[in-house]
């Protein structure tokens with residue numbers, strides 16, 4: 244488009260010079276309309292590609308483009324490149340710091356959820372992550388499987404992932420849906436079963452750590468990239484996890500600092516009181532320092548986490564976390580993505596800064612299965 248524009252423009256100007264004065268005004272009007280359409284088209288194309296062009300038609304880097312973006316705040320709409328869809332709030336665990344609690348038991352009918360996902364794809368979504376609550380709890384994982392299959396097969400998304408506590412996943416699910424899933428992230432905060440019980444991840448006779456090893460094996464057998472998520476809190480902040488993480492060898496180990504969200508795990512109408520789990524920035528840094536040799540570690544402090552995720556709740560409303568609580572937008576099913584996303588509070592720069600865009604398709608990960 245950048246190369247095409249000057250040539251077409253020159254041709255149109257030349258044809259204007261050759262015309263009699265009588266039709267000059269009509270031609271000028273047509274030229275103006277054409278210019279407007281051409282520049283609007285160029286803008287849309289650039290937004291899709293996530294980069295701008297400078298005055299000479301050369302691509303701008305993200306940093307170069309920042310100033311222009313600020314000046315036109317509101318003029319450019321956000322692209323939902325990577326979306327986290329928390330389609331259920333139900334969970335079989337009771338983690339004390341949980342920040343997406345069971346405030347409702349609502350789950351959208353399957354066809355409605357698919358319609359919303361289609362709208363997101365139309366708006367530029369490349370990666371979808373299904374989360375909860377526990378995403379495998381609804382319809383014994385079949386609802387989730389249907390969504391995963393739809394996103395990969397019908398929508399052709401480059402990346403489809405799930406975050407789960409792992410306790411309800413059966414091998415049958417991998418047989419039915421494993422081929423459509425790029426990444427499975429399992430939450431694991433400790434390799435000491437007693438600490439897991441203290442956190443609220445204890446499941447009676449079931450052992451969370453043994454279950455993790457079984458899931459690791461299934462991921463290898465069914466060719467799904469395996470990831471681990473850990474929330475660092477008061478009860479695991481002293482732990483040394485080097486040996487166990489190395490043995491499990493995930494593609495990514497995401498390490499979060501325990502975060503307070505009003506109305507979810509803090510404050511009067513919250514279902515949890517996470518204050519006793521909170522650690523300081525220094526304590527979080529010490530944990531990271533202890534594990535700095537683990538190459539797949541991706542740290543996420545409260546600062547990095549804040550506003551850098553596009554979160555959709557069970558009604559497909561974007562949740563705005565800017566004020567330390569989750570304020571919902573209208574549903575994308577009612578007002579469309581472009582309108583709803585304006586209220587998401589999403590900070591695209593922080594998303595890029597925290598490395599939100601990475602190699603997220605299993606085809607590109609080139610894993611040695």
Ligand code: SF4
Pocket residue numbers: 334335336337338340341342343375376377408430
């Ligand atoms: S497993 Fe996840 S969703 Fe369930 S209670 Fe724990 S943090 Fe919350």
